[in-house]
Each structure stands twice: as C-alpha cells, then as structure tokens.
Amino acid sequence: MDQPVVFINDSFVPAAAAALPVADLALQRGYGIFDFFKTVHNKPVFLDDHLRRFYQSADQMRLPVRQSPAALKAVIHELIQRNNIPDAGIRISCTGGITGDGYSITSPNLVITQQPLSPLAADAFEKGLTLLSYNHQRQLPEIKTIDYLMAIWLQPLVQQQQADDLLYFRHGLVTECPRANIFIVTEDDTVVTPGRNILKGITRKHVLQLAQDLYKVAERDVTLDELRTAKEVFICSTTKYILPVLQLDGAPVGNGRPGAATAKLNEVLRAYVHSLCH
Incomplete structure (x- = not known):
C-alpha cells in the first residue's frame, strides 16, 4: 500500500x-x-x-x-x-x-x-497507569462527540504530574477517563463501573458481559473515595483492552500491583477478541 x-x-x-x-x-x-x-x-x-x-x-x-x-x-x-x-x-x-x-x-x-494501530508495549499491563483526578463533567456525555477540549487543554498538567491520563469526577462521583471507562473491584470481588453521566463504551459493554460469568457485576455510582480505597482499579478501551490503574493522584491504588481480577478479565477479553478475528 x-x-x-x-x-x-x-x-x-x-x-x-x-x-x-x-x-x-x-x-x-x-x-x-x-x-x-x-x-x-x-x-x-x-x-x-x-x-x-x-x-x-x-x-x-x-x-x-x-x-x-x-x-x-x-x-x-x-x-x-x-x-x-x-x-x-x-x-x-x-x-x-x-x-x-x-x-x-x-x-x-x-x-x-x-x-x-501500534500494539501496546509488552510491559504495558505490568507497568499499569497513573491517573490524575479532575473535577469535570463532559457535555452530553452519552454522545460520542468530537469535543475533547478539556482533555487536550489539561495535557500540560497531566505531563507535569507525570500521569498517563485524567479521571473525571463530579460532586464526588467518578465518571470516566477522556478515552476510557473506569472499573473498580471491591473487597468481595464485585466488578463495578459507573452507570450514568458517561459514554458507555463498546469495550465496556463486552467486559461487563464477560465479567458476569466470573464475578458479581454492578453498574452504579462510584465515589472518588471508594475508588481510592478499592481492591483493584482498571480501565478499558478499544485500543488498550484492559489496563490496571496503579496510582491515583500520586498515591498507590490497592497494593500498587495489577490485581487478580484485572489480569483475569484482560486475559478473557483478549481471548474473546482473538476468537472473533482468527
């Protein structure tokens, strides 16, 4: 070509x-x-x-x-x-x-x-992500518009804080990352993701479906404090599959290493996509 x-x-x-x-x-x-x-x-x-x-x-x-x-x-x-x-x-x-x-x-x-589309780095999963929380609610969040004004405007701050991406919250409730959906895993291994004021991602949909066969699953409000103390936190997106969040605002998430549920769901999601494309 x-x-x-x-x-x-x-x-x-x-x-x-x-x-x-x-x-x-x-x-x-x-x-x-x-x-x-x-x-x-x-x-x-x-x-x-x-x-x-x-x-x-x-x-x-x-x-x-x-x-x-x-x-x-x-x-x-x-x-x-x-x-x-x-x-x-x-x-x-x-x-x-x-x-x-x-x-x-x-x-x-x-x-x-x-x-x-370049593949993820071989150590991307083990390295995980560092997120920076920011108080913001996207306009018309359920629609995939071309408006990424805030995410792009905040890139110098993200780089200054040595973070990988932003995590939006509003009134103490977590919503989403600019280009990914967010999940937590609770102490009883329930996989939870915010259910409103977000863009409901396609990968998110399939992660929820796959997770139902392995864990309890919930779509509900997630507070920023709950996320900070969650057993595991991860994001999912079209290009990233599933990646663990290991730091938020400079503090470790969970034990600071990829969790078992996050690793299992990433494995299952990748196998599912592989089965569709091979």
Missing part, C-alpha cells in the same frame, strides 16, 4: 487529497460526532456495536446520515480491502455540514479514515 485512501461522503479519495470546506460546522463550532473501532487481521472488532452507537450519536445530535447501516458497513469493508492495513484504527466522523451562518446544521459530511 503506497498511500491509504479515505472515504468522504460518496467517494474514496487518497488521504493526501482528502479535504472538507472551512465553513464546515465541525471547524466553525466544533459540532460533530465520531466513532472509532479497530481491525485485527483485517477483521473489524465489534463493528455492529460501533455502528449502532454511531447512528445513535448522530440521531441525538440531529445529524442525518445519508447512508444506511448496511451501506456504511459495505463502505467500511471496501476501505479495509483497499488499504490492507491488517491492524488498524478506523474512525467514522460526521460533521455539522457546511454552514452559511456559522451556527445552523446543514447536510452533514461523512468521513471515514484508517490508520495503522
């Missing part, structure tokens, strides 16, 4: 030639949605789930998608075939469209891109 192609509205075009008008509402006001999934050996992972969420986000943001789910799925499979990037990330974006007044939604622009 010399140069990847992208899909814009109705056409496949070389990535270097892909462009949207500067009057698009995504550029003018940051109005748009997206979804992101990965391919393993050229097979999309959890594609139906991601498409379902994409159309739900579009509907909630009043963005009519011209293509049907079946048509969009066909486009995605053709993109995978054309690019032949076996392990990749595919992003589907839908913008507010070209606006004359800089404020009104018009005909959305659809953009689908594909880029190689």
Whole structure:
C-alpha cells in the first residue's frame, strides 16, 4: 500500500487529497460526532456495536446520515480491502455540514479514515497507569462527540504530574477517563463501573458481559473515595483492552500491583477478541 485512501461522503479519495470546506460546522463550532473501532487481521472488532452507537450519536445530535447501516458497513469493508492495513484504527466522523451562518446544521459530511494501530508495549499491563483526578463533567456525555477540549487543554498538567491520563469526577462521583471507562473491584470481588453521566463504551459493554460469568457485576455510582480505597482499579478501551490503574493522584491504588481480577478479565477479553478475528 503506497498511500491509504479515505472515504468522504460518496467517494474514496487518497488521504493526501482528502479535504472538507472551512465553513464546515465541525471547524466553525466544533459540532460533530465520531466513532472509532479497530481491525485485527483485517477483521473489524465489534463493528455492529460501533455502528449502532454511531447512528445513535448522530440521531441525538440531529445529524442525518445519508447512508444506511448496511451501506456504511459495505463502505467500511471496501476501505479495509483497499488499504490492507491488517491492524488498524478506523474512525467514522460526521460533521455539522457546511454552514452559511456559522451556527445552523446543514447536510452533514461523512468521513471515514484508517490508520495503522501500534500494539501496546509488552510491559504495558505490568507497568499499569497513573491517573490524575479532575473535577469535570463532559457535555452530553452519552454522545460520542468530537469535543475533547478539556482533555487536550489539561495535557500540560497531566505531563507535569507525570500521569498517563485524567479521571473525571463530579460532586464526588467518578465518571470516566477522556478515552476510557473506569472499573473498580471491591473487597468481595464485585466488578463495578459507573452507570450514568458517561459514554458507555463498546469495550465496556463486552467486559461487563464477560465479567458476569466470573464475578458479581454492578453498574452504579462510584465515589472518588471508594475508588481510592478499592481492591483493584482498571480501565478499558478499544485500543488498550484492559489496563490496571496503579496510582491515583500520586498515591498507590490497592497494593500498587495489577490485581487478580484485572489480569483475569484482560486475559478473557483478549481471548474473546482473538476468537472473533482468527
């Protein structure tokens, strides 16, 4: 493959030639949605789930998608075939469209891109993550919008504190990381994750389903204090699978090492994805 192609509205075009008008509402006001999934050996992972969420986000943001789910799925499979990037990330974006007044939604622009996805470092799980808590609630949290303003604005603080990512909380209740869902494991080995004011991730959905066969599971409010004293804490996402959180705000979480439930769920999730793609 010399140069990847992208899909814009109705056409496949070389990535270097892909462009949207500067009057698009995504550029003018940051109005748009997206979804992101990965391919393993050229097979999309959890594609139906991601498409379902994409159309739900579009509907909630009043963005009519011209293509049907079946048509969009066909486009995605053709993109995978054309690019032949076996392990990749595919992003589907839908913008507010070209606006004359800089404020009104018009005909959305659809953009689908594909880029190689680097594997996690071999020691990523053992190394774990350090999170920095921050008092913030995302707008329209149940919708996967393109608004990552706070997460990006806070990157200098994250780096200064030598953290890997942020953990949002509001009124003492934990919600999510900017690009991942958060879980705790209690002393009685109940796997718990916040159930409201969050984006319900696709990997989160499958972790909950897989965990039900091994542990007690709950979706409920989780306080920041409860998370600080939890037996185990972990995050999950499309690109990271499951990674343990070993420090929060400079203090160790649990015993400071990856926990047994976290390790087991990561193993089960990876085996499940492997079974779907091989």
